[in-house]
Amino acid sequence: MSFVQVKTSEVVGKQFLYKLKSYGGVFTSLVVIQLLGVFFSLSGSSSHGTGGLGFSFNIRTYSADIIMAFTIFWGFMTALLLTTKAYREDDFAFVTNRLTSNLSTISFLVTAGIIASLTACLSSFLIQVAAYIQGSEVHMLFNKEDMLASLGYAAAYTGFSILLFNSIGYLAGMIIQLNRLFLFILPTVFIGSLIILGVNDGGNPVAVLVQFIYFEPVFWLFILKTLVLSVLFFALAALVSRRLEVGR
């Protein structure tokens, strides 16, 4: 018999690659949901037209907002999905403990989130092409010099939003894994708080969160806020997961 020692970081790395290989379905769902987003965006987010004697024109505004919203929702659902038994216990076929399992899953989520935010932003070009094919004259709302910077900002906002919703989904998922009752309790508490706290206007949790994060005018503060909140939620989820046994 020979007794082996391994380093945590080493196992996390191996699990990360293992997850990249085996969680292909996550990316399939990303493609599907973004294509769906593109489809919904094709009609444009607003449109107004006018005309005169012998001419008429119609201005349509296209944006990738829906795609980004869909992608953020996808981030939430993916994180939730990865906490379910079928995914969580894949680790336990091989070498793991709760810490490495959480770290590798979070690394995977971050990687998937980066890819998702990039494709979400790039999909705006797809919409432009589609609009062009429909026969419109396409004008971008920003000039070419600003384009990269705008894309960068958009990607960062989407990416960090995905991260935040990843962490919320991950925490919610872990709590549900702890006890199935939370599957009913969490939505009830969430929707209930929307209704009850919503009586004083702007008091409900969603409004507070949106106010706190998305009304933040300073870009770096936005990054900082989402980052801190995400780390907090992930850490809580890891704490919860320490109590989980392997059921299989």
Add this chain to the structure above:
Amino acid sequence: MKIVKCRDVTKQYGKVKALDGINLSMDENKITGVIGRNGAGKTTFMKLLAGMLKETSGRVDVFSQRPFNNLTVSVNTIYIDDQMNFPPTLTLVELLEEGRRFYPNWNHDLALGLFEHFGFRKKDLHKNLSKGKESAFNMIVGIASRCALTIFDEPTTGMDAVVRKDFYRALLKDYIEYPRTILMSTHYMDDMEELFEDVLLIDQGKVKLHIGMDDLRGYAVGLSGKKDDMLPWLEGRNVLYQKETGFDDVYAVVVNDDQQNDWNRMGNIKRSAVRPSDVCVYLTNDKGGELEHVFRSGKNE
């Protein structure tokens, strides 16, 4: 070195005690058969050792460490059962590759050799395998990983007789080449008699017996003879099992206790060996009586 140590280990699911005060220790590099009735606590016991479950009270030590949530124990332990949770997207060969990456002692040549021998196709998916094939694949993972503590929980579920024999031989060959501690629960004890060095008999969450296979072979003796000869003789002895076999004949299984049993005074009583698997059955028999009671009580109503 003691690989496994358990002190007053109890595992409770709600109000049900699956394990109740387990005390034992296991030496390294032995094959131990874990035997017991359905629901006796075998799986719970082995999952505790593999760190998949956490003991409710008491203390489990594997390699002198608590196994739950322990990376060192995890890399030196593998737990194989018929519900292995492999990601459904990876092919069988990819799964073996993952095994190679995760387990430092993994023997990939052996894995591929067995893979070929049992007729697996490289592109097959684990979820599409038949019951027996699935068990065979899990077994390959278990053997090839060469973990210092290798645990098989009912590894032969669904395997046909030929595959089962091959499995025993493969395990034994690799064990001789690369000794390690192996725990295996099974209901096919007759098949595995030759394999086991120790036997751990668990009954209703407690350790009933933990002895060497040779000791188990001599643990009890079967006696048969006329009622008149037998009954007085059995008086005051540790009778595990007793049955009337004919009009006037009795068969009984008695614990083989040399000091008590005066073989010379037995007269017409015939002695016979008792198979270890039968000893285990007799030791763990419910006191509720035989199945016939169920049907008899049904008729009366």
